[in-house]
Amino acid sequence: MVLNYIWIAFFLIAFVVALVRLIFFQDYQVFSDLVNSTFDYARTGFEISLGLTGVLTLWMGFMKIAEKGGMVAILSKAIGPLFSRLFPSLPKNHPAYGSMMMNLAANMLGLDNAATPMGLKAMQEMQNVNPQKDRASDAQIMFLVLNTSGLTIIPISIMVYRAQFQAANPADIFLPILLATFFSTMVGLIAVAIVQRIKLHDPVVLAYLGGATAIVAAMLWGLSQLNNEQLRTVSLLAANLLLFTFIITFMVRALIKKVNVYEAFIEGGKE
Template sequence: MVLNYIWIAFFLIAFVVALMRLVFLGDTQVFPEIINSTFSSSKTAFEISLGLTGVLSLWLGIMRIGEQGGVIALFSRLLGPLFSKLFPDIPKGHPVTGSIFMNLAANMLGLDNAATPLGLKAMEGLQELNPKKDTASNPMIMFLVLNTSGLTLIPISIMVYRAQLGAAQPTDIFVPILLATFFSTLAGIVAVSIYQRINLFNRTILFFLGGMSLLVAGIIYFFNTLSRNQIDIYSTTFANVFLFLIIIGFIVAGIRKKINVYDSFVEGAKEGFNTAVRIIPYLV
């Protein structure tokens, strides 16, 4: 309902302001500019969706192989002890925990193109569990905070962009991004846990937070021993090898389960295409 009022307000406020500019300032171009901007925004929304279509189709196709191959269920079981504390409303062993893990893993590796479709897949799964379809559930809020805070262990995408734009040292942002995203994620977990009354002093959560702290410290220590060129090479190689290993692992799991891997991929890819189409109205 709130979004309904916000959406209506966009148009009413724009009309009132434009009318005042026309009447009091004699700005005869204001209404043509507004109308042109609506067409431009609609075109941009479609272009964004079109750009996501291929990525969504690829990764949701891979995810479908993982689901039918049992990998997502395995992730769900492994993450059950932790996620049952951070996401108490998600049933134990539910496949959506695997999707959440895949999204967070892609974010940690700075693989934005992979993280986006995986995040949409996870949010769709959470919406299916949501008893109030017009209100964000507690698991959706926690996931959104974790996704937005974006703990990034290896900011490969940003380093690539910096290199393409001619930065003298593309890897300069490695440690600052690692520290910033670690503390933003920690702050997000604490804030949401307090609001949702999640016990942060549970041994599982403390073990997780302590383990993540040690991992971050270890990564900083390791990369501080490398030259800037080595940081670029190591981070790029590791992130992409890890991502490709996930794809290979899903395919091998599908073969072991004796499923038709290609048909599973196509089935998931179709879902990715449909997802890209469904988000167009919200982007507009």
């Protein structure tokens, strides 16, 4: 119901502001601009949705290959000890673990389009075991915080955009983004853990978080030794190489399991 009022408010506020501009500022073009903008942004919304649909279809297909080939189960087991403590309401080795892991990995590589479908898949899988369908579960809240805090090790998308707009040094935001997103993720994790009474002093949690901190620190030190051009080149190569390696690994694993990869991809895309 709240969204209903918010949606109506958009139009009412726009109408009132347009009237003010017309009456007090003699802006006779304002209503023409207002109507034109509704059509322009309707088209923009459709184009964004269409593009996202294609990306969703692609990655849902890959995730189905990973699922049938057993890679989701492997990822779930690898991250299971940590996730079972951060998401105690989820059953052990729940399918959402694999989707969450892939989502967080894509976010770390700055590949937002790849992360989105996996995040949606994870939310859907968690909703299946949510006892209260009309409100977010603790697991969904924790995942949402980890997702939106967005630990980004290689901000590839931002560097590409900066390069397209001819920034002097497209890669000079690398270290600030790494530091900012690392601390935002840690603060978000700790805050939610306190509210949900999750024990962060658990040895397993400390081991995973300590290991992640050490890896980030090592990467921070190593990449800080590169100049801007080298940093951009290495970041582009590493992010895309890792992403395509994931895809090939999914397919090879599925072939070993004698899965019809193409049919699995089509099945996933239809979802």
